[in-house]
Amino acid sequence: MKVNLDAVGTTSGPFERSWTSKDALLYAVGVGAGAEDPLSELAFTTENSIGVTQQVLPTFAVIIGSGGPNLSAVGEIDMANLVHGEQAFELDDAIPTSGTLSVTTTITGIYDKGSGMVIAYESVGVDPETGQRRVRTRSSAFIRGAGGFGGDRGPSGPRNVPPEREPDHVVTYRTREDQALIYRLSGDRNPLHSDPEFAKRAGFPRPILHGLCTYGFTGRALLHTLCNSDAARFRSMEGRFSKPVFPGESLTISMWLEGDSSAVFTTKNAAGETVLSEGRCTFVPASAH
DSSP: OOOOGGGTTOEEEEEEEEEOHHHHHHHHHHTTTTTSOTGGGHHHHOSOOTTOOOOOOGGGHHHHSOOOOOGGGTOOOOGGGEEEEEEEEEESSOOOSSEEEEEEEEEEEEEEOSSEEEEEEEEEEEOTTTOOEEEEEEEEEEEETOOOSSOOOOSOSOOSOOOSSOOSEEEEEEOOTTHHHHHGGGSOOOGGGTOHHHHHHTTOSSOOOOHHHHHHHHHHHHHHHHSTTOGGGEEEEEEEEOSOOOTTOEEEEEEEEETTTEEEEEEEOTTSOEEEEEEEEEEOOGGGO
16 A cells, blocks of 8 residues: 555544534443443433433543544555554533534544554544634544555554552443444444444454444543543543454453542453553542532
């Protein structure tokens, strides 16, 4: 594949991202909300429960705050070889139950990892009327087999390494066998997550769970554990997808506090393999809220 390194800096958009209360509720169910503890998650899965005000899961930011990068500017990419590499987002405040953002996306880097190519990009979502920034997301896509073109390897080395002690908090959730079929209704219709034949062509025995679904499960654990389920306290989250997850697998999220406003975390499957690594989140301390 011929790689166009001049694609760095290419901007796409602005894209309009609008959502309703129903979209936020569907996303919450898509990342497992209500399955483990329905009563504690009523605020995220219902809009008409007595005495409960609807909230939006902070990780919904990756849905409303992301725009498609202009991958064609990089070269001819086989989408069957594309997997999500990293994901991060920053929020200035809680996400409202409905609204509109104007999102612009910029390719920020193209890196040669030998076994594949990494395309990094950043999206900024602003209020279309005021221009005020509401959300920023950073993502990377790993294109298997597209490396070896002689480019810069890019940033490397461990980040957000957990300390050598027992975690401060551990939460385990189980995904549903049909989790990917629910999550895809929030917008990512990549057949890698639903079509057995497409998954086999991509080298997997069956469809895999969306990386951002695993990300959403993890975000729920962080929100409920570190922010007492208050979405207004959640500020940022980042992590690297290190191994695929299959629908039906359990996810264990371990958290290590760094002071009173941040934590590092990892997410592992039932076999103890890390599926989301180099994780870090920040939040508003309870004393300051």
